[in-house]
Structures are given as C-alpha cells and as structure tokens.
Amino acid sequence: MLSSVNSAAHAVGNINPASDADVHIHVKQVDKVFGKRGAEVVALKGIDLDIRQGEFVCLLGPSGCGKSTLLNAMAGFSLPSAGKLEVDGKPVSGPGPDRGMVFQEYALFPWMTVERNVAFGLEIRGEPPAQIDGTVSMLLDLLGLKEFRKRFPKDLSGGMRQRVAIARVLALDPPIMLMDEPFGALDALTRRSLQDELLRIWKQMNKTIVFVTHSIEEAVYLGSRVVVLTYRPGTIKQDLPIDLPYPRDSNAPEFNVIKKNLATLVHAEHERFANDERGGLTLD
Structure with a gap:
C-alpha cells in the first residue's frame, strides 16, 4: 500500500524547495509541548514547512494531530516551545496585521x-x-x-x-489568511458554495491561505498543497502538491485517485487516534 501512496505523490508532482524570496511562512523544527514536567503532552514535533506567497495550503489529519495547534502558532496565539517560525523573514512573536484568522465559530x-x-x-x-x-x-x-x-x-x-x-x-x-475549519459546521450545499467563494477570493485578492480541515474531499477541492499530519505528536507525514486545474470536479477520476491515496494516509493516523483515545488528551 505504501508504494501506491508514493506513486500518487509522484503523480501529482514533487515539492521543490522554495527560494528565500518566495517563502511567506517559514517553519523550521517547530515543537509544541503542553503541560508541566511529568504531565507533558507533545502536540507538535520537528515540523518543517515552507509556504510560498499565494499558495493555498490545507492542513489535514485526524483530531489530535495538531493542525489547529500549528495554525495558532502561525497566528501568534500560542508560540512554539522550540524551533523557528517566521513570516516574511521576521520571527513570529504574537498576533499581527499581516495574518488574519477565521474561526469555525x-x-x-x-x-x-x-x-x-x-x-x-x-x-x-x-x-x-x-x-x-x-x-x-x-x-x-x-x-x-x-x-x-x-x-x-x-x-x-x-x-x-x-x-x-x-x-x-x-x-x-492581511496578506495571509489562517482558517480553522471555517466550514466544518455547515451543511454540504452551503459548504460547497462557500468553498467556491473562497477560491474566487483567493485568486482575485492573491492571498496566502492556510486552511485546517478534517475533510479529505475539501482538502483536495481547495488546496494547491495538502499537508498530512500524523497523530500526536504531530509531524508531517506527507506534503502533496495537488496539480489539478481549478475549478475542480470532485467526481473526476484524477480527483478521486488523489482522494483515495490521501484517505489511506489519514485513516492510518485515525486508527492510531482511536487506539489512543481511551486514556489520552486530545489537542488539535
């Protein structure tokens, strides 16, 4: 099964390292630990991620993988315990006008x-x-x-x-929009309508968007890249460019090949989450 996932990653293209001038958000070896010594929970571990100006990056994974934790670190609401997090070459030390946050609530x-x-x-x-x-x-x-x-x-x-x-x-x-499952509570038809509105805004206003979602289909429909996180501690399991033209047809064979292979990655982490859920603290 691993070979089929690797084949899918190759089919949609490989991530090329961004030049320093292209990087809008730079995340290097970021860790996030909650709690006190003896009762610590490692939410993020060794996150390396460069996001270019104008990209639409979806963070995907099960509850507990640290998607929202990483987004909150980018927003400056909850800074990393270790590592480097920069926007346009400047360290993130708190919230700023260059980053706008949209919440689910x-x-x-x-x-x-x-x-x-x-x-x-x-x-x-x-x-x-x-x-x-x-x-x-x-x-x-x-x-x-x-x-x-x-x-x-x-x-x-x-x-x-x-x-x-x-x-x-x-x-x-703001040049950067950080979005934490903004459509998660909506019905399917309203969600698709707002997804299309968001894509129109992204293209028209040339924003960089980092978008947290639990939905595999939503990630493939929206993202120019999909970053899959592992269950706690959150690490990057796969970083896939989605080389499909917009607007995307969620019934197209190419769409469903990518969706199927992402599902394999995410479901493996969901199984780890399910096995751990009985006694664990969930941090998303």
Missing part, C-alpha cells in the same frame, strides 16, 4: 449589524469613515451580503455569518 459581535462587524477592525485602526464605508460596501458586494448590511448576526444563516466573518478579516487586507 464565526466570532461575530451579536450587538453589531453586519456592516458594523465588517467595519470594526478598520474603525479600531482609525481609517477615515469614507474609506471604511467604501471598503465595507465592496466586501459586502463581493460576498453577496449587501442586502443584509443592516441585519444582526441572529438574523443570518450559518453560511451568511461565516461570510461576514471572512469579510471582517478581508477588510484589514
């Missing part, structure tokens, strides 16, 4: 209208009101929300709330 202010939620970061930054209004109007139009600008989050569907959350991040125009 939407994280909207319920007392603010859609337009106020989107404008919030710009207001905090002290942008002129006319510029804020122009940016908000452009993004609401881009994401199909202009008819809902005066509504409150409670009046919106889950898909619309996530569009607002994405618009709020885009308003600050």
